[in-house]
Amino acid sequence: MAEQTDIRTTEEAAPPEPARPAKPDSAVIRDALGVGIAVGLSGFAFGVTSAGAGLSLLQTCALSLLVFTGASQFALVGALAAGGNPLTAAAGAFFLGVRNAFYGLRLSAVLGYRATARPFAAHWVIDETTAVTLAQPDRRSARLGFTVTGLSLYALWNLTTLIGALGAEALGDTEAWGLDAASPAVFLALLAPMLRSTVERVAAGLAVVLVMTTLPLLPTGVPVLLSALAAPAVLVVQGRRERAQGTGNDTTPTADGDAHDRPATEEKRA
Amino acid sequence: MNVWIAIAATAVGCYLVKYLGLSAPAGVLERPLVKRLAALLPVALLAALTAQQTFSDGHHLMLDAKAAGVAAAAVALVLRAPFLLVVGVAVAVTAGVRALGG
Numbered sequence: 001m002a003e004q005t006d007i008r009t010t011e012e013a014a015p016p017e018p019a020r021p022a023k024p025d026s027a028v029i030r031d032a033l034g035v036g037i038a039v040g041l042s043g044f045a046f047g048v049t050s051a052g053a054g055l056s057l058l059q060t061c062a063l064s065l066l067v068f069t070g071a072s073q074f075a076l077v078g079a080l081a082a083g084g085n086p087l088t089a090a091a092g093a094f095f096l097g098v099r100n101a102f103y104g105l106r107l108s109a110v111l112g113y114r115a116t117a118r119p120f121a122a123h124w125v126i127d128e129t130t131a132v133t134l135a136q137p138d139r140r141s142a143r144l145g146f147t148v149t150g151l152s153l154y155a156l157w158n159l160t161t162l163i164g165a166l167g168a169e170a171l172g173d174t175e176a177w178g179l180d181a182a183s184p185a186v187f188l189a190l191l192a193p194m195l196r197s198t199v200e201r202v203a204a205g206l207a208v209v210l211v212m213t214t215l216p217l218l219p220t221g222v223p224v225l226l227s228a229l230a231a232p233a234v235l236v237v238q239g240r241r242e243r244a245q246g247t248g249n250d251t252t253p254t255a256d257g258d259a260h261d262r263p264a265t266e267e268k269r270a
Numbered sequence: 271m272n273v274w275i276a277i278a279a280t281a282v283g284c285y286l287v288k289y290l291g292l293s294a295p296a297g298v299l300e301r302p303l304v305k306r307l308a309a310l311l312p313v314a315l316l317a318a319l320t321a322q323q324t325f326s327d328g329h330h331l332m333l334d335a336k337a338a339g340v341a342a343a344a345v346a347l348v349l350r351a352p353f354l355l356v357v358g359v360a361v362a363v364t365a366g367v368r369a370l371g372g
Contacts, residue, residue, distance in 0.1 A: 038352065038353060038354065039353065041354055042353060042354055042357060045357050045361075055273060056273075059273055059274070059277060062277055062281075063277055063280070063281075066277070066281035066285075067277075067280050067281050067284050067285075068284075069284050069288075071312070071316065072280060072284055073280075074319075075315070075319055076276060076277070076280050078319065078322075078323055078328075079276075079328075080272075080273055080276060081328065082327070082328020082329065083328060083329075084328070086272040086273065086275045086276035086279070087275070087276070087279060089276045089280075090275075090276045090279035090280045090283065092315065092319075093280040093283075093284070094279070094280060094283040094284060094287075095311060095315055096311075096312055096315050096316070097280075097283065097284035097287055097288075098287050098308060098311060098312075099308055099309070099311065099312045100284070100287055100288045100291060101287040101288065101290050101291035101294075101308070102291060102305065102308045102309070103288075103291060104287075104288055104289070104290070104291020104292035104293075104294075105291045105292075105294060105300075107291075107292060108291070108292050108293070108294075113292075115293070118289065118292050118293050119289060121292060122285065122288040122289040122291075122292045122293075123285065123288065125288040125291065125292055126288075175368070176365070176368065177361065177365050178335070178336075178339055178360070178361040178362065178363070178364030178365030178366070178367075178368060179361055179365075180323075180336060180364070181324075181335075181336045181339035181340060181343075181360040181361055181363075181364035182357050182360060182361050183323050184319070184320050184323035184324045184336065184340050184343075184360070185339065185340055185343040185356055185357045185359075185360030185361070186357055187316045187319045187320040187323065188316075188320045188340060188343055188344060188347065188356075189343065189347060189353050189356045189357065190312075190316055191313065191316040191317055191320060192344075192347045194309075194312065194313050194316070195313070199310070200310065200313045203310050203313050203314050203317070204313050204314065204316075204317035205317070206314070207313075207314035207315070207317040207318040207321075208317050208318060208320075208321040210318065211318035211321055211322050212321055212322075212325065212331065215322065215326055215329065215330075215331060216329065216330060216331065220328050220329055223318070223322065224315065224318045224319060224322060227314055227315065227317070227318035228311055228314050228315055228318075229314075230314040230317075230318075231307055231310035231311045231313065231314045232307060234310065235303070235306060235307060235310060
């Protein structure tokens with residue numbers, strides 16, 4: 001694959017390796033494959049959901065090949081199935097994908113890829129590759145972890161998307177098989193590890209209230225976008241409360257911010 | 271055609287934010303407020319999407335077998351089940367409740 005070749009050409013730029021690597025390559029590969037395979041298999045749920053939502057085989061596979069960030073893909077097909085405006089649907093998927101920019105920022109320092117390799121590596125910047133890469137002790141292991149996770153996950157995710165879409169066509173009525181529950185379950189599984197503190201729980205609760213109350217009133221797709229306002233709203237209220245409590249708590253937001261920056265994935269479970 | 275427009279817009283947008291993050295000079299996106307907003311945005315969106323897809327058809331509120339399936343997924347998550355099992359439980363319980371006429 002193009003990504004592989006390009007990433008390898010940058011290896012020379014890495015700092016000199018210690019005589020004995022901090023972590024054996026085989027251990028890095030094992031961790032990376034564990035995550036890549038477990039999460040890659042869930043492309044099956046996406047393929048089924050997308051086909052069940054009425055997207056063609058080509059459209060379903062194009063999403064996994066070109067978008068390659070699960071939550072955004074599920075959000076897009078869900079919004080399209082509901083009959084929303086295509087750009088409103090894309091906006092929801094896009095906002096979910098914005099978190100990848102912050103993963104990229106942290107990976108950039110760890111991986112140290114050249115400018116020529118970055119356009120290829122960028123496609124693999126997602127929750128799972130970030131989690132594996134940031135868990136490595138040095139640059140060599142980080143690059144290996146990123147590449148192996150990215151490659152195994154990309155290959156499997158696309159393969160299982162295809163199988164899922166074909167399978168859904170064979171199954172016929174996907175709702176009779178309960179497959180319409182796969183998408184909200186995926187969202188819930190992605191959300192659960194993010195609900196670390198009160199701030200996240202309040203934002204999640206407010207978002208649910210916003211979407212449920214506006215759903216019958218606003219055009220399809222708009223309520224989900226509106227619910228995103230729960231995030232800045234909660235931050236504003238939290239900022240006010242911190243200021244009201246005085247400057248004694250100055251360290252809390254910073255420590256909190258760092259904690260939030262970690263990717264929320266299933267790494268340890270996978 | 272509309273579907274292809276949505277796919278193209280999502281693909282371009284999602285790729286650009288990934289590339290932007292990987293290529294931006296360190297410090298550009300490092301302001302604490304920006305980081306916290308970026309961390310909280312997916313929390314709000316995922317919560318809204320979970321609720322919407324569980325309790326509605328996209329426009330009308332409704333309660334059906336899916337709610338039981340997603341509730342079972344929540345229990346599986348509390349019990350620290352792996353990702354695939356969580357999704358599998360949701361599907362199986364939804365199908366089961368529907369088969370029983372729920």
